[in-house]
Amino acid sequence: MTSPxxxxxxxxxxxxxxxxxxxxxxxxxxxxxxxxxQAVDLxxxxxxxxxxxxxxxxxxxxxxINTLNTHTSSLRAIIHNASSWxxxxxxxxxxxxxxxxxxxxxKTPYLINLLCADLLLNYQASHNVPADIIHLTDYVVxxxxxxxxxxxxxKAALDNLTKSFSAKYAPNxxxxxxxxSLIIFNEHDDEAYRAKxxxxxxxxxxxxxxxxxxxxxxxLQSHYITGRALPVDGGRHLK
Numbered sequence: 001m002t003s004p005x006x007x008x009x010x011x012x013x014x015x016x017x018x019x020x021x022x023x024x025x026x027x028x029x030x031x032x033x034x035x036x037x038q039a040v041d042l043x044x045x046x047x048x049x050x051x052x053x054x055x056x057x058x059x060x061x062x063x064x065i066n067t068l069n070t071h072t073s074s075l076r077a078i079i080h081n082a083s084s085w086x087x088x089x090x091x092x093x094x095x096x097x098x099x100x101x102x103x104x105x106x107k108t109p110y111l112i113n114l115l116c117a118d119l120l121l122n123y124q125a126s127h128n129v130p131a132d133i134i135h136l137t138d139y140v141v142x143x144x145x146x147x148x149x150x151x152x153x154x155k156a157a158l159d160n161l162t163k164s165f166s167a168k169y170a171p172n173x174x175x176x177x178x179x180x181s182l183i184i185f186n187e188h189d190d191e192a193y194r195a196k197x198x199x200x201x202x203x204x205x206x207x208x209x210x211x212x213x214x215x216x217x218x219x220l221q222s223h224y225i226t227g228r229a230l231p232v233d234g235g236r237h238l239k
Contacts, residue, residue: 003074003123004028004049006116008108009082011037014136014183017209018079018216019043030071032064032082055082055108056100065115074122077132077220080109080158087148098150105154106161109135113165117173124172131173132220135162136212139181139233159229166227174226178215181233184208202235 010019010031016039022029023046032053033040044050049071054060084104091097113133120131138155145152159177166175182197185206189197198204215230231237 002028003076003127004030004072005077005079006030006032006068006075007079007081008032008053008055008112009034010043011035011040014209014212015079015081016043018081018213019048020046021213023048027076030068030075034082055104058111061108061111065112068116069119072119074126075116075119075131076123077134078112078116078120079216080112080133080135082108083136085148085151087151089147094150098153101150101154102157105151106157109158110161113161113175117169120169120173129223130171130226133165133169133173133175134216134219135159135175135177137162137177137179137229139179139231139236141179141229142237162229163227170226174219174222176219176225176227177229178212178219179229179231179233180212181236182206183212183232200236200239201233202238205234207232207234 005022005027007015007018007029009015011033015031019029019031030049030051031043032051034052034054040050051064051067053064082104084101086097086100088094088097123131135158137159140148140152141156141159162175162177169175181201185194198206211232215232219225219230
């Protein structure tokens, strides 16, 4: 196996699209999943290593790292895609909500970045080019969100970790983030919601997962960009 790209939470949506993209390029891929959707079976059939991971507690993270080390001795990149779109309106246990958001969006990437550093450094040493860590953050890092307070705070923490880890690991590992706004709607989103959301950006479109793929490809191909957040928001900041 060539040095794989690790993609967390790749059983659906953006993570799934990324896994399919890199597999189609002949790139080895390791994914994590919590719910085994049919797409995970299909990824496995296409050659991906698919590892169950429960990031809701420290033991789950440790177990995942131990399993990962049995599959590879190096990593080309880590793409932190695992995410939860929970909010205060749907979860009245605010303390539990905040802890959950910080764990999945900040603590889990923090621990994985620290515990997988040697795997990334092994890639750098054998290829003489930097390895990569890429965090998927969010447009709300810039603005906050009155309806998703804990979510926005946790993604802001991840954005800050981008800066800290880039300084810690340079020049052997580049660390960047991609900060999307709307990328793809959910199947249950009604027409009124879709129309309202599309009006929030200058471009006014549902861009699709290819925009994230293009952004991550740019960061992986660069030998120079580090410590930066790449906004993929259709000009939403100007509306």
